[in-house]
Amino acid sequence: MSESPIRDFLVGVFVLMGLAAIAYMSVALGGASYRGPGGLQLIVTFDQVGGLKPRSRVVVGGVKVGQISEISLDENLRARVVIDVDERLELPTDTSAAILTSGVLGNQYIELEPGGEEAILKSGDEIEFTQSALILEQMISRLVQNLGVDSPE
Amino acid sequence: MNAVPVQRLGRFIVRTVLNLGRFSVFSLQVVRISRYLPRRTRRLMDELYHIGWLSLPIVCVSGLFVGMMLGLQGYNTLIRFGAADSLGAVVGLSLIRELGPVLTALLVTGRAGSAIAAEISSMVATQQLDGLRMMSIDPLDLVIAPKSLAMIISMPLLSALFIVLGLLGSYIVGVIFLGLDGGSYIASLESAIVFQNDVLVSLIKALVFGVLVALIATYRGYTAEPHSAGVSRATTSTVVTASVATLIVDYIITALWGV
Amino acid sequence: MDEPKSRIHLELHNLRFKWGARTIFEDLSCAFPGGEISVVLGASGAGKSTLLRMIACLTKPDSGEIWLDGETELTCMPERQAKHFRRSIGMMFQGGALLDALPVFDNVALPLREHTNQSESQIAREVQAVFESVGLHEVDRLLPGELSGGMIRRAALARALILKPEILLCDEPFAGLDPSTIRLVESMLVEANRRLRITMIITSHNIPSTLRMAAWTILLTEGVALSGPPEELYKSSDSRLTRFFAEDGVGRT
Numbered sequence: 001m002s003e004s005p006i007r008d009f010l011v012g013v014f015v016l017m018g019l020a021a022i023a024y025m026s027v028a029l030g031g032a033s034y035r036g037p038g039g040l041q042l043i044v045t046f047d048q049v050g051g052l053k054p055r056s057r058v059v060v061g062g063v064k065v066g067q068i069s070e071i072s073l074d075e076n077l078r079a080r081v082v083i084d085v086d087e088r089l090e091l092p093t094d095t096s097a098a099i100l101t102s103g104v105l106g107n108q109y110i111e112l113e114p115g116g117e118e119a120i121l122k123s124g125d126e127i128e129f130t131q132s133a134l135i136l137e138q139m140i141s142r143l144v145q146n147l148g149v150d151s152p153e
Numbered sequence: 154m155n156a157v158p159v160q161r162l163g164r165f166i167v168r169t170v171l172n173l174g175r176f177s178v179f180s181l182q183v184v185r186i187s188r189y190l191p192r193r194t195r196r197l198m199d200e201l202y203h204i205g206w207l208s209l210p211i212v213c214v215s216g217l218f219v220g221m222m223l224g225l226q227g228y229n230t231l232i233r234f235g236a237a238d239s240l241g242a243v244v245g246l247s248l249i250r251e252l253g254p255v256l257t258a259l260l261v262t263g264r265a266g267s268a269i270a271a272e273i274s275s276m277v278a279t280q281q282l283d284g285l286r287m288m289s290i291d292p293l294d295l296v297i298a299p300k301s302l303a304m305i306i307s308m309p310l311l312s313a314l315f316i317v318l319g320l321l322g323s324y325i326v327g328v329i330f331l332g333l334d335g336g337s338y339i340a341s342l343e344s345a346i347v348f349q350n351d352v353l354v355s356l357i358k359a360l361v362f363g364v365l366v367a368l369i370a371t372y373r374g375y376t377a378e379p380h381s382a383g384v385s386r387a388t389t390s391t392v393v394t395a396s397v398a399t400l401i402v403d404y405i406i407t408a409l410w411g412v
Numbered sequence: 413m414d415e416p417k418s419r420i421h422l423e424l425h426n427l428r429f430k431w432g433a434r435t436i437f438e439d440l441s442c443a444f445p446g447g448e449i450s451v452v453l454g455a456s457g458a459g460k461s462t463l464l465r466m467i468a469c470l471t472k473p474d475s476g477e478i479w480l481d482g483e484t485e486l487t488c489m490p491e492r493q494a495k496h497f498r499r500s501i502g503m504m505f506q507g508g509a510l511l512d513a514l515p516v517f518d519n520v521a522l523p524l525r526e527h528t529n530q531s532e533s534q535i536a537r538e539v540q541a542v543f544e545s546v547g548l549h550e551v552d553r554l555l556p557g558e559l560s561g562g563m564i565r566r567a568a569l570a571r572a573l574i575l576k577p578e579i580l581l582c583d584e585p586f587a588g589l590d591p592s593t594i595r596l597v598e599s600m601l602v603e604a605n606r607r608l609r610i611t612m613i614i615t616s617h618n619i620p621s622t623l624r625m626a627a628w629t630i631l632l633t634e635g636v637a638l639s640g641p642p643e644e645l646y647k648s649s650d651s652r653l654t655r656f657f658a659e660d661g662v663g664r665t
Contacts, residue, residue, distance in 0.1 A: 004199075007198065007199070007202045007206075010202060011201045011202050011205065011206055014201070014205045014206045014209060014307075014310065015201075015306075015310060017209075017310070017314060018205075018307075018309070018310020018311065018313055018314055019310065021310070021313035021314045021316065022313040022356065024313075024317060025249065025313055025316060025317065025346075025355070026348055028343070029245065029249075029342060029343055029346045029352065030346050030347060030348030030349075030351060030353075057344065102344065272513075275512075276511075276512075279509060279512075280505045280506070280507065280509040281509050281510070281511055281512070283470060283505065283509065284503070284505055284509035284510070284511075284571075286470060286498070287468055287470070287501065287502075287503040287505075288498070288499075288523040288526065288527075288571075289495050289496065289498045289499050289526070289527065290522070290526050291495075
């Protein structure tokens with residue numbers, strides 16, 4: 001009931017520290033600034049997406065520019081991936097997309113490589129040049145076959 | 154003789170259901186009385202000081218050491234697979250998703266939850282709450298609601314501080330003591346954590362735990378028997394009930410989120 | 413009894429109350445005269461505190477009626493109305509029941525802050541006036557835990573009186589006090605009654621002080637009430653009365 005400025009100040013310090021911690025987790029670590037659609041929606045079709053998941057990263061030259069919003073099958077039974085990238089990006093129409101892996105066993109993500117066309121991609125456009133995910137097991141078994149050793153089966 | 158355990162079981166079930174019902178009614182009353190909270194900022198500040206600020210040291214120290222422990226254990230395990238660079242991801246995910254909210258809830262239950270229950274139940278024992286009723290002051294309004302809200306506000310803040318201190322602790326062990334590359338620690342941390350999957354769940358968990366601990370502690374205190382044995386029973390049962398409830402609800406949220 | 417009292421009086425009719433398996437009130441009827449000090453006597457567990465709680469609407473009897481001035485019935489009063497009604501009742505609890513966390517001044521000022529729109533300086537003036545009347549000095553900033561037993565009773569009385577109640581209920585105001593402090597608290601209560609002319613109901617098992625201060629006495633025993641002026645009860649030959657006065661260790665002189 002009685003006024004106590006020191007306590008109020010300490011409570012203020014406590015709340016500010018807590019909010020700073022939440023902000024750090026959300027923005028710096030969680031990348032909350034890329035939340036939700038509203039950016040540039042592009043469609044990419046792959047033969048094989050491997051371990052790609054919704055909300056995986058999309059990068060250009062290693063810099064995060066967006067995330068995967070949806071993965072589904074199209075009518076030709078190929079994997080149709082919708083990505084959501086920063087709308088300020090001016091990607092040429094001949095941009096190519098590749099599924100890469102960070103490290104040997106790390107998470108998979110999509111790397112976009114801009115081409116040289118003048119025209120730029122608009123929301124809803126499809127990226128035509130794609131490179132599917134490399135599956136480690138397939139690579140190993142191919143390697144084993146090429147070496148002329150019987151594949152373990 | 155066979156009837157005795159059966160009777161006891163029956164009584165236990167009846168009592169549990171009865172308690173759950175009363176607890177729900179109590180919670181509704183607290184929510185309803187909370188519309189008067191804007192008049193109670195003075196009380197709320199006092200409670201935030203007691204519940205939030207005074208829990209800060211224990212939460213920060215615990216966070217730091219849990220992080221250091223995770224750093225050491227994670228490093229020792231990951232180094233066998235040559236994946237020590239993923240330390241940031243391992244520590245970050247376990248802290249943010251589970252350990253941060255859960256351990257904070259357990260610590261705050263032990264420190265502030267038990268204090269709330271003890272304070273309210275001793276107010277029951279010494280007729281202070283009846284005294285308030287005689288002055289036409291609702292104890293739910295003056296005592297229970299500010300304490301509950303302060304707990305609900307404090308929990309996510311404390312949990313976030315626990316997590317950040319934990320990350321610092323594992324950075325200290327991993328990067329400074331064990332010589333990992335600081336850049337790749339941060340990079341693996343940042344790339345592993347997604348706001349919707351991890352941070353949001355973490356905050357929701359902390360908030361839900363705050364509500365749970367607040368209501369359980371105030372309910373146990375409020376319904377305590379009016380003598381000193383009642384005070385100690387209220388305190389003990391607060392810690393036990395709130396801790397178990399935290400762990401059960403943690404599993405339910407994790408399962409529901411489907412990650 | 414020089415003049416007819418227009419003060420609030422209470423009538424209790426056929427109260428019944430069970431606590432678990434134990435019957436506290438079998439068929440209890442009694443009345444409390446307005447503006448006077450009535451003392452409720454009874455062994456511990458006879459239901460003295462329960463009776464006060466019923467008058468304060470904190471506990472409801474299983475059956476029976478409590479009439480206020482023959483006009484208002486208390487037992488079937490809804491909580492909202494009871495809440496309002498309690499403002500006209502002051503209650504001094506056993507042990508004071510002051511809020512431990514608040515200084516004495518804030519404890520006494522609390523009802524004013526909650527129920528009136530007075531400014532802080534007005535509140536301070538009123539609280540000081542009440543402190544003055546119960547003989548409390550220099551305790552504003554102390555916590556209840558730092559007060560002696562007698563001081564706590566004074567502070568509790570001050571808090572009970574601050575809203576200018578029409579009825580004052582005192583639960584065991586003499587419990588755990590030494591004889592000289594009992595005298596002090598006693599004179600404080602008598603003084604308040606004389607000055608404010610409020611209806612006071614005091615529970616006690618202290619017979620000497622009852623004889624000194626009570627205008628009306630009620631003995632709770634075996635679930636019923638026996639009432640009358642204190643001397644009359646004390647001299648009565650009813651076996652229940654003689655047993656109570658004998659057991660309490662006060663010989664008849």
